[in-house]
Amino acid sequence: MIEKPGIGRPLAHVVLVLGVLVVAFPIYYTFIASTQSLTTILRPPLPLTPGDQIAANYGEALFGGIGRIGGVAVTTLLFNTLVMALGIALGKIFISILSAFAVVFFRFPLRMVFFWLIFVTLMLPVEVRILPTYKVMVDLGMIDTYAGLILPLIASATATLLFRQFFMTIPSELVEAARIDGAGPLRFLRDILLPLSKTNIAALFVILFIYGWTQYLWPLLVTNDNQMNTIVIALKKMVSFADADTPWHMVMVTSILAILPPVLVVVLMQRWFVRGLVESEK
Amino acid sequence: MAKIELKDVRKVYHGGVEAVKGVSLSVEDGAFVVLVGPSGCGKSTLLRMVAGLESISSGTIAIGDRVVNELEPAERDIAMVFQNYALYPHMTVRKNLEYGLKNRKMASGEIARRVDEAAKMLEIGALLDRRPGQLSGGQRQRVAMGRALVREPAAFLFDEPLSNLDAKLRVQMRAEIRRLQRRLKTTSLYVTHDQLEAMTLADTLVVLNAGRIEQAGSPMEVYERPASLFVATFIGSPAMNLLPLGAGGIAGLTAPDGLLSGAGPAKTLGIRPEHMRLADGEAPRPGEMRFDLTVTGVEVVGAESFVYGTLPEGGPEVAVRVAGYSHVEPGTRLAAAADPAYLHRFDRETGRRI
Amino acid sequence: MQKAVFPNRVLPYLLLAPQVAITIVFFYWPASQALYQSMLKEDPFGLKSKFVGLQNFTQVLGNPDYLNSVRVTVVFSVSTAVLAMALALFLATAAEKVVRGKGFYRTMLIWPYAVAPAVAGLLFLFMFNPSMGTFAYLLRDAGYRWNPLLDGDQAMLLVVVAAAWKQISYNFLFFVAALQSVPRSLIEAAAIDGASSTKRFWTIVFPLIAPTTFFLLVVNTVYAFFDTFGIIDAVTGGGPAQATQTLVYKVYNDGFVNLDLGGSAAQSVILMAIVIALTAIQFRYVEKRVHYA
Known part of the structure; x- marks a missing residue:
């Protein structure tokens, strides 16, 4: 080792602990606030330990009448968000695998034309074309539908490109062996390619699930009906309705509920997530 | 068991490169024929055309009595051993052996019988539940052979199967392949660039150069009476x-x-x-x-x-x-x-x- | 050798169909609409529109509000990227030094990645809200005039901190991976040459992870451009007095609040051009990386 047995390593631990405190503090603080009564919250500074309202606040948010946001139950909002996040993650993985499979394992007229057609969409997020996309949604009658929440966000090439990269590393002989073994393209996809892509799929699932869960601008535009809101949108609406009497304790409870599922997905699937993130580079 | 008959087979790639320029060859039933030549001579292309992995530009290839030009690889009743083995990395050895048979909807009893037999023949019984990643190069080679064996095909096709092994193992596997082929009497077509391998394995040696057959004959015939300057310099060291x-x-x-x-x-x-x-x-x-x-x-x-x-x-x-x-x-x-x-x-x- | 392929003729088109269909309907159609719309001007009642060529563009680019928005975006993006990357690199170098607890620290540091930008904005608003935020209270107690709802610079500071906080996780993971790929032998050689730990970092490690740093710079910029809409909307709503109105926020505001369709479309087109330029830059980097790898 180069490092002298001295202050180097303990110092690093100190830095990291401080870093963790800074990074995790906003979330911890939100949790603290979610366990206090509104009156405690409105009289800063807030204590640093959980309050006694935890059961009351969470009970009210999940089952109580006042916990309903804009007339919608939290469970409905969570369900909407889950549908959107799963729809985006699974939908994108599905269409990306198919198109990457076509581009890598077949030769056909206009192959590169199609590839570029998809590739161009690589980094153009929906944010740059919100207004025209919104008009398209209106024309198609997709406002306030799950399809309207999901489909426009699937139109991107990142996942396709990732799968293409991976498929290109599959040795040719594996394809040939499968053909000799009597596997057609779809059987090859199911029996060989998908099992080999497991890690990539898991990583991409985490990344896309987070992406879908945390969307804001698009669901804001494409949902008019409160029943179709995602939890993030509803949360924002709770604050902006009337600043003076924002029920901050309920906002904090809802925030925790909005943060928890994606945090769980990231932490529990950390291994794949990290590998996928760093390997795919976005 | 079948005869392989190539008639004026040609391969022209897009862009006009002619990799195989009219090859006629007859592989007798049960014979072990080795295609040998320098890299780029068209030997692998020729083998892959027999396997159905490359299309045939002109000419015909028949296995048994069937012209197979338009048949899918799986329909040609052949089995192939690849240079890098091409084992399915996520399947156990047993699954690797079974895969082709299951795709043919063979009865499970028959599949088990064939896998056991092949495992015994190749002494890989202890490895059946492992995955390819846990095997040594020599063991993978055996599994690749096993996958061909269980098919009980009309013909074996070998594409430089020993090139990835170290020198000692190569000699050992060479002898084993020869022994197995003698025993099973399955028509075999074997591609290599190694003239020593070619000499020791072949019943009939076919020397290819620039997409054409330079000479075909028994190894000693080719060695003692090389038909051309190319063969004379290529065979012998x-x-x-x-x-x-x-x-x-x-x-x-x-x-x-x-x-x-x-x-x-x-x-x-x-x-x-x-x-x-x-x-x-x-x-x-x-x-x-x-x-x-x-x-x-x-x-x-x-x-x-x-x-x-x-x-x-x-x-x-x-x-x-x-x-x-x-x-x-x-x-x-x-x-x-x-x-x-x-x-x-x-x-x-x-x-x-x- | 050529990649082995399946000979099917129709199947590949069927496989491509879903993605191509979605891309055409939800990408090419709107994008072309944006291009078309950006050259039209609608009358105030939205009844008629006429072709005005590049007039929308000249108007947008000549508008002081737009130029202000460009300035805001640049300040916001650069500050966010620099802050998020510097903190992440600092933490990553510390993580590189420790032996035990690496996994624990990583787990604790990746949380913000999973937090929606709009929620992140809300949390920071809650902590720094002048009326009841604990930190606002502490700042005022310390004699600092803290009111991001009125002071544009303070508002900017708040959104930058919130945006950077969310991005630390992502940068941290990349920097850790980059630091791990620096060959141990190079650092040891430098140590034998008598370079101090700090000097080793700046003369050996930092240049070697430059490709990652550059990649993250592009990614963070794109993030600050687009993904931070939720933060800004939640914390400041673009205010006070447009002090935090970024380009994306303005596209939204002009299109959906002020209903200036042509102007908003022209802004969209300009944004697309910027993103395409950033993509091109990133691809040059990717190319380089392939060469050196």
Whole structure:
């Protein structure tokens, strides 16, 4: 080792602990606030330990009448968000695998034309074309539908490109062996390619699930009906309705509920997530 | 069990590159035929066309009595062993062996019987529940063989199956492949660039060059009577000595009367190193050719040595095989001799044997 | 050798169909609409529109509000990227040094990645809200005039901190991976040459992870451009007095609040051009990386 047995390593631990405190503090603080009564919250500074309202606040948010946001139950909002996040993650993985499979394992007229057609969409997020996309949604009658929440966000090439990269590393002989073994393209996809892509799929699932869960601008535009809101949108609406009497304790409870599922997905699937993130580079 | 019949087979790639330029070949039922040639000679392409992995530009390929040109690889009743084995990395050895049979909807009892039999034959029974990643190179090779074996196909196709093994294992597997093929009597087509492998395995050796067959015959036939300059240099190590024959003979080479003269096209003479001997200090024997060499180097292999030298007027190096250890200093002038019976003559223009 | 392929003729088109269909309907159609719309001008009642060529563009680019928005975006993006990357690199170098607890620290540091930008904005608003935020209270107690709802610079500071906080996780993971790929032998050689730990970092490690740093710079910029809409909307709503109105926020505001369709479309087109330029830059980097790898 180069490092002298001295202050180097303990110092690093100190830095990291401080870093963790800074990074995790906003979330911890939100949790603290979610366990206090509104009156405690409105009289800063807030204590640093959980309050006694935890059961009351969470009970009210999940089952109580006042916990309903804009007339919608939290469970409905969570369900909407889950549908959107799963729809985006699974939908994108599905269409990306198919198109990457076509581009890598077949030769056909206009192959590169199609590839570029998809590739161009690589980094153009929906944010740059919100207004025209919104008009398209209106024309198609997709406002306030799950399809309207999901489909426009699937139109991107990142996942396709990732799968293409991976498929290109599959040795040719594996394809040939499968053909000799009597596997057609779809059987090859199911029996060989998908099992080999497991890690990539898991990583991409985490990344896309987070992406879908945390969307804001698009669901804001494409949902008019409160029943179709995602939890993030509803949360924002709770604050902006009337600043003076924002029920901050309920906002904090809802925030925790909005943060928890994606945090769980990231932490529990950390291994794949990290590998996928760093390997795919976005 | 089947015969493989190639009739004027050609392969033209997009862009007009012709990889196989009209090959006709008949592989008898149960024969072991080795396609050998330098890289890019079209041997792998030819094998892959038989397998159905490459389309056939023109000509026909028949396996058994069926023309298979338009058939999918799986419908051709062949099995193939790849250079990098191409085992399915996420499946156990057993699953790897079963996969092709399951795709054919074979009864599970029959599948189990065949897998067990192949495992026994190849001594891979203990490995059946492992994955390819947990196996050594030699073990993977056996599994790849096993996957071909369980199919009980009309023909085995081997695409340089031993190239990824180290030298010792290669020799061992070579013997094993030969033993298995003798036992099963399955028609086999085997591609390699290694002439030693080709010589030791083949019933029939087919030497390919630039998309054409240079010569086909038993290994000894090809070795003893190479049909062309290409075959002469490709088969045998070190390569056959070649000497271009000028109008006034060859400087430094004395030969019996009439041996070097004679009408006809310009010739190149060939003689293998083992048909030459060092004859320094000996009186010339009647009827022998004598070479006046200046030693350029010595290669000691162990059981034998090769002395390299040049004739007085330069030209290509000549190798002479010497039994045991030779310690001639470079720069020494010495005499070598050879029996004209072992002399090969080639037409320098066409490269064909005369 | 050529990649082995399946000979099917129709199947590949069927496989491509879903993605191509979605891309055409939800990408090419709107994008072309944006291009078309950006050259039209609608009357105030939205009844008629006429072709005005590049007039929308000249108007947008000549508008002081737009130029202000460009300035805001640049300040916001650069500050966010630099802050998020510097903190992440600092933490990553510390993580590189520790032996035990690496996994624990990583787990604790990746949380913010999973937090929606709009929620992140809300949390920071809650902590720094002048009326009841604990930190606002502490700042005022310390005699600092803290009111991001009125002071544009303070508002900017708040959104930058919130945006950077969310991005630390992502940068941290990449920097850790980059630091791990620096060959141990190089650092040891430098140590034998007598370079101090700090000097080793700046002369050996930092240049070697430059490709990652550059990649993250592009990614963070794109993030600050687009993904931070939720933060800004939640914390400041673009205010006070447009002090935090970024380009994306303005596209939204002009299109959906002020209903200036042509102007909003022209802004969209300009944004697309910027993103395409950033993509091109990133691809040059990717190319480089392939060369050196």
